[in-house]
Amino acid sequence: MNCAEARDLLPDRVVGALSLMDERRVDRHLARCTKCRGEQAALEEAIAAIGLALPPVDPPPNLGPRIAARVAAASAGKPASSVRVRTLAAATMAAVLVAVGALGWAVAERGQVDLVRREQVQNVRQLTRALEAVGARPYRADLLPARQEKKGFGSVAIYSATRVNDFILVGVVLPDDNAPPYTVKAMDPKGRVLSRGTLSKTNNGDWVFYESTQVNLSRAISVSVMDRSGRAVMVGSIRPAMGE
Amino acid sequence: MRQLVAGDEGAIRTLYARFGRSVYTLGFRMLGTAEAAEELTQDVFLSAWRKGIHFDAARGRLSTWLMTIAHNLAVDRLRHERGGGRPILILVDQLPEPPPVDDDDMVVERDRARRALAELSPAERHLLSQAYFYGWTAREIAETDGIPLGTVKTRLRTALLKLRNPRSAGGRAQTPGGGAE
16 A cells, blocks of 8 residues: 555544444555554544534543553553563463464363374463462463355464563464455453454464463453455454363 | 542542543533543543553543543543434534633633634534544444545544644644555
């Protein structure tokens, strides 16, 4: 996408009138173009004025203290330390993803060593032990096609901890792989997006997404994978992983 | 802002005192209930506390940054709940005189916004409301109103450019330029 194309779409991007695919295309251009980012900033200022010009509605008096309390809780729960666990997790996760593919992760966790190589199982178990050592609680979801006539399968692994970042790992196999880019969203019961990203294709041919985040992912109850048109292709419900 | 970047929780109290009502108001108008507006406001300020390090004062105002976060989160929620209760929509041509506030900067911003909005045509205001407050894409607007997609995009673009450079502020609308990069 060049600057002329990006600036043609910028007004729609700023008001939120673009499809998901076009949003991603514009954002990728903005990430590398300072001139267009300047144009975006000017348009954002103009559109923000609409919200600021609305007749004000007073929030409840206790909302401010509740927000301050929530920030204080978040600050106490996620210290900047535990870098060692995060570093271990990132390096190990990258190695596992490349070598095994995200589905191999799910299989390896269950110890089905006849399907993956032994050292990859050890990598996964090392990561799992490190996460559980800091109190990370595991959650799982199996992903199934959103429409009956479609094929594919996938899995979601979430580790939620109070002392280090939460992790989410999503892996899917899409035999009808004809509508990338694929995006994934993990949502809470009220539809708020807790984690979002674009799936990357691995050497094994499956699609993976991984994120380390300060967001509390234990609140996530559903995961959706969408194609470039924003249509759901895979969906799943998240549950605590007990005794797996 | 330096305190926010440093993760100072007290900075959030200051930020909320100044912008909390504006964020809550936008949430209430877009999402339609006090409960949803409260949740959105909490999410916005928590997000601001986490992302404070990414705020670049050279790029724009703090109010713009916060309202952009608020609008993006509200649109996400609207699109997820599509088909739910309609929001309490205030069409942008129905803005009454805002009440006096102590913050001179906010008075100036609101007044500027009202004058810029007054320069839009009724069709432009209508489209802007649908996109900004309902979170509709250009295609959804075109299908709902039965007008060509190109017309929707042109009107939205024109409206945004008028807001950016209102004649009442001494500017004139500029068309986007730029070549390949």
